[in-house]
Each structure stands twice: as structure tokens, then as C-alpha cells.
Amino acid sequence: MVNIPFNKPYLTGNEIKYIEEAVKSGKISGNGDFTKKCQNFFQERYDFGKCFLTSSCTDALEMAAILLNIQPGDEVIIPSYTFVSTANAFVLRGAKIVFVDSRADHPGMDEESIEALITSKTKVIVPVHYAGIACDMDKIMELSRKYNLAVVEDAAHAIDSFYTGKDGVKRALGSIGDLATFSFHETKNIISGEGGMLVVNNNNYQKRAEIIWEKGTNRSAFFRGEVDKYNWVDIGSSFLPSEVTAAFLWAQLENLDRIQSKRLQLWKKYYEVLNSEDIKHTLNLPVIPKYATNNAHIFYVVTSNIQHRDEIIQRLKSKGILAVFHYISLHESPFYRSKVKDENQNFSNLERYTDCLLRLPLFFELEPEIIDQISKTIDETAEIF
Structure with a gap:
């Protein structure tokens, strides 16, 4: 019998309290007070761009693929040593996945092998920060600029981890690429059972990200009073987690x-x-x-x-x-x-x-x-x- 598991979810003590608050508030469907608290926490603590809580990191990756307008035949470079969601999110949009080897000294992607894989069809590089250890983002961002490619950081493992660039500036992982995705699955450092987040650092994508997040509607703009009614204006899906999930996550973030x-x-x-x-x-x-x-x-x-x-x-x-x-x-x-x-x-x-x-x-x-x-x-x- 296994007495010591590989992982055991840790409860801080306030999860049930905050879930009860969310339920009693009468607003439990998502994008309520706890959602906003969590998103603001990440934006303020880590200097992230606009943050969108999602039901999973898989959802966040799928949002990223939609947001980048991936089309059949587009090529996306990712490490082969990663979870299937990293690839599947782009395959669902019709992309061809181009795999890159790991480093000799670390399971993360071999940054020196990326450039040889770039073609006229390449649209995105997805560095995966394995075990929360940063890929060499200077090299990856240089390739991004040279070939006009988007960068999506798969930071599922990388909450509260940092990268110091050649300029000496220390940046949180998830704040460097155009987009980034995080996981709050029960095996991660900070958890909500299932849960994730999309970070949108490139301002050009922020408005559309909110629409995709809200099932392809401008519902959020309506609730802010920016439009007199909301409509179906783009593709999207049901990516928002419930307030129950966000309440659990908030108890974790406090600790x-x-x-x-x-x-x-x-x-x-x-x-x-x-x-x-x-x-x-x-x-x-x-x-x-x-x-x-x-x-x-x-x-x-x-x-x-x-x-x-x-x-x-x-x-x-x-x-x-x-x-x-x-x-x-x-x-x-x-x-x-x-x-x-x-x-x-x-x-x-x-x-x-x-x-x-x-x-x-x-x-x-x-x-x-x-x-x-x-x-x-x-x-x-x-x-x-």
C-alpha cells in the first residue's frame, strides 16, 4: 500500500470559507469578484498583461490558438517532451506541429535547434518552462523578432518563477511572450482542482481575447456600459471557470x-x-x-x-x-x-x-x-x- 503519494493537494484553510462566500453572493457563474481578485493579483505581482482565468491550462492554450488565428497548414514549434495539450490546442485549429529536441542538460526545449526548423509556414514558437525552469527567452524572442513569429509561453509549471535576460532585468515567466498559459491543476504549486489562466502581454490581442473568453460575444463590454446590447461578434467558447473555482484559487494565492x-x-x-x-x-x-x-x-x-x-x-x-x-x-x-x-x-x-x-x-x-x-x-x- 502507498503511504506516501507522489502528490497531495494542500489546503490553506480558507478554501471552504471563500467558496461559501461565492455561493452566498448569488454570483457563481464566473467573472465575479473572486475572478477579478485573482486576475488583479497576477497582473500586479508579476507585471503580467491582461489576465483571463480559464477552466484549465488546456483551455488557455486553446484560447491562444484561436487568438493567433491559427489556420490549417500553419506550423507551430513545440518541444516533444511536454503534455499533449501543448500540441493539441494548435492541432485543433489545423496546425502542423513541428517538434524540437530537449536540451542535453535539461528537459526543456533545445533553443539552439529552433531556427533550423523555421519555415515560411511557421507562425508560433511555444517554449515550455519544464519544472518551472525558464527556457532561454532571449534566444527565443530574438527568433520571434527576426522571423515575425508569435511566442506563447507554456508556463503550466512556472508559477512564481523568473528569468533574468541579457539586459539584467528579472522578469516573471509568463510576462515575456505575446501570450502565456498557466495551470492550477491539483498537481501544481498553487491549485484550484482544475483551473488555468491565459496571460495576454501583447496589447494587440487583449480586446479580442476578452471576446473569445466570453463565448465570442462582447458581453463584458456590455456590462461595462460600453455597448447597449451584446452580440455574437467572433468565435469563442466557454472558457470561464466558475466563481467557486476562483474562490478556491484566491485562498491559495493569499498563501x-x-x-x-x-x-x-x-x-x-x-x-x-x-x-x-x-x-x-x-x-x-x-x-x-x-x-x-x-x-x-x-x-x-x-x-x-x-x-x-x-x-x-x-x-x-x-x-x-x-x-x-x-x-x-x-x-x-x-x-x-x-x-x-x-x-x-x-x-x-x-x-x-x-x-x-x-x-x-x-x-x-x-x-x-x-x-x-x-x-x-x-x-x-x-x-x-
Whole structure:
């Protein structure tokens, strides 16, 4: 029996209180007071552009694809080592997905491989900030300007994480690209069960984003008194979360600093105990580039081979501890393979992460003693591998 899960959602104590307030307010369908509180929080704390809470990060990505007017045949560059929603949102609009390899030192996309993939049909680059660690956004934004491409930051992992550019300015992830998407799924640092957010940093997209968010209508403009009635004016969908979801999220945001502080303590504990000479010669620990901060979303190790990874999983499971691998490379997925017949690109780095990356339990209530036990178990495998 598993006694220590991979993830355990943390409740701050005010979630039920705020949900009750939302219900009693008589306004629970979305875009009410709690929605506005959450959106204003992000805009003010992180210098984001206009923020729109959504029912999921998947919804936010789908909004982005509509907003960028993706058409059949357009090409979108994304890492293969990511969740399916990163690709699927653009596939739904008819785009061709062009996958890029991971870095040798990190599961994030290899920025040096992007330019060779750009064609006259390329419309968007989607950097995914894996484990909350920034991609090299200077390089990506330079390509954006050079080839007139939109940039959508997939910041699902990256709440409260930052990037310092060549100009020395420290910017929150999600504030750099034209658009950005976040997740508040129960596995994330800050949660609302399901939930997400679209950030619109490019002012040219803000007005239309609100219309798409409101099912293709100018309903929000109507409630502000800017038009005398609202109409169907564009395509869109039901992307708004309910006020119940926003109320839950607000309770989390009030405690963001406390949650982040505890997660960082646990992350550093992992790094300390696994950085011993006995262990580290058999696996690689996370790499944090100088330009990036660490938000302690994931603590992962990369083992010497798939057999080593599986051995660690089984030994931890026998002690009631659940550790899990992560993404299966999207370029190897049945869906993608059914569409693309002649893919000859080299994905040697990300195939290593598919086979060898292992995520260890990390959640607010995790006890440091469990980290010691996990380290000891991993140490036991070092003699074998």
C-alpha cells in the first residue's frame, strides 16, 4: 500500500470559507469578484498583461490558438517532451506541429535547434518552462523578432518563477511572450482542482481575447456600459471557470509565499541528500541555468538507464512511496505517427528523459524524514547500476 503519494493537494484553510462566500453572493457563474481578485493579483505581482482565468491550462492554450488565428497548414514549434495539450490546442485549429529536441542538460526545449526548423509556414514558437525552469527567452524572442513569429509561453509549471535576460532585468515567466498559459491543476504549486489562466502581454490581442473568453460575444463590454446590447461578434467558447473555482484559487494565492517557501525547503533537502558522491555518479540532478530561478515545482533525477529508473520505482513502492516517470515523447505517440510518415529528426536528448527521468514526491506536507528514506533507497541502487 502507498503511504506516501507522489502528490497531495494542500489546503490553506480558507478554501471552504471563500467558496461559501461565492455561493452566498448569488454570483457563481464566473467573472465575479473572486475572478477579478485573482486576475488583479497576477497582473500586479508579476507585471503580467491582461489576465483571463480559464477552466484549465488546456483551455488557455486553446484560447491562444484561436487568438493567433491559427489556420490549417500553419506550423507551430513545440518541444516533444511536454503534455499533449501543448500540441493539441494548435492541432485543433489545423496546425502542423513541428517538434524540437530537449536540451542535453535539461528537459526543456533545445533553443539552439529552433531556427533550423523555421519555415515560411511557421507562425508560433511555444517554449515550455519544464519544472518551472525558464527556457532561454532571449534566444527565443530574438527568433520571434527576426522571423515575425508569435511566442506563447507554456508556463503550466512556472508559477512564481523568473528569468533574468541579457539586459539584467528579472522578469516573471509568463510576462515575456505575446501570450502565456498557466495551470492550477491539483498537481501544481498553487491549485484550484482544475483551473488555468491565459496571460495576454501583447496589447494587440487583449480586446479580442476578452471576446473569445466570453463565448465570442462582447458581453463584458456590455456590462461595462460600453455597448447597449451584446452580440455574437467572433468565435469563442466557454472558457470561464466558475466563481467557486476562483474562490478556491484566491485562498491559495493569499498563501503563495508560504507555500513556495516550504516547497523550496523540501526541494533543497532533496538536492542536498542526493548530491553525495555515492549517489550522483549513477544519476543526474536538476540543472538550474544562471538566468533562471527555481520554483520547486518538480524534483526529478535522471537515471543511468530505464532499468535503473524502474528499479528505483519498484524499491520505493515496496516501502509505500510513489515515484513516477513523466512524459512519453509526443513525436512517438500513436496519433502523431499516424499523421507523419517520414520524420527523420534526431531526438536523442528527449528520448533519454522519456526513459530515465524520475519524479520524486514533492508536496507541502511531505516530511523531511521521508526524503532521507528516499535518498537511502536510491543509494541502495547505486551499487547495482
